[in-house]
Amino acid sequence: xxxxxxxxxxxxxxxxxxxxxxxxxxxxxxxxxxxxxxxxxxxxxxxxxxxxxxxxxxxxxxxxxxxxxxxxxxxxxxxxxxxxxxxxxxxxxxxxxxxxxxxxxxxxxxxxxxxxxxxxxxxxxxxxxxxxxxxxxxxxxxxxxxxxxxxxxxxxxxxxxxxx
Numbered sequence: 001x002x003x004x005x006x007x008x009x010x011x012x013x014x015x016x017x018x019x020x021x022x023x024x025x026x027x028x029x030x031x032x033x034x035x036x037x038x039x040x041x042x043x044x045x046x047x048x049x050x051x052x053x054x055x056x057x058x059x060x061x062x063x064x065x066x067x068x069x070x071x072x073x074x075x076x077x078x079x080x081x082x083x084x085x086x087x088x089x090x091x092x093x094x095x096x097x098x099x100x101x102x103x104x105x106x107x108x109x110x111x112x113x114x115x116x117x118x119x120x121x122x123x124x125x126x127x128x129x130x131x132x133x134x135x136x137x138x139x140x141x142x143x144x145x146x147x148x149x150x151x152x153x154x155x156x157x158x159x160x161x162x163x164x
Contacts, residue, residue, distance in 0.1 A: 030158075041139060048135040053128045058083065059095060060128060063117065066101060067125045071114035073106065100124060 026032040042057075049055060055063070061081060066072060078088040092115060095101050100121035106112040117125065140148050 044135050063125045066117045070116050073112050
C-alpha cells in the first residue's frame, strides 16, 4: 500500500448546493452575491429592528443621519440615501406623525426646511442603534476584524460609483 501524495494546489472546496441546484455560475455575478448576502441581513433587520421599533430600513437610516446631522435639509437627506425627494417627503411625514422628527423653515434659505429629531426620535435612535449593532455583530461574527474592515471598504468603493 502506497501513501497518497497530497495535491500541492488543491481545488477550492465547492460551495454548498442550495436547493439542490448548482449556482456556481451565478456566484460570479456581483448582483447575485449581493442579493444572497442581503437575505440574512434583511431577515435579521426585520426581526430585531423593523418589528421591534416599527422602522423600515430607510426610516432607520434617516433617523441615524438626522441624529448625526441636525438641521439637514430634505434635499441633502434624499441625496445621501439615494431616494427621490417625493419619496423622502412621504417618509418624513410618516416619521413626523409618530413624533420622531420635526421640520422648520431654514433661517438661511426660507424656501428650504430643516429636519431635526425630537427627544422621542433621539431615544428611539439610541435603542434601535444598540440593537442593530448587536444584530450586525452576530451576522458578521464568522469574519475576522480584518475581513469585516475589508468588506466595508470594498462595499464603500462599489457605492462610490453612485456618488459620481
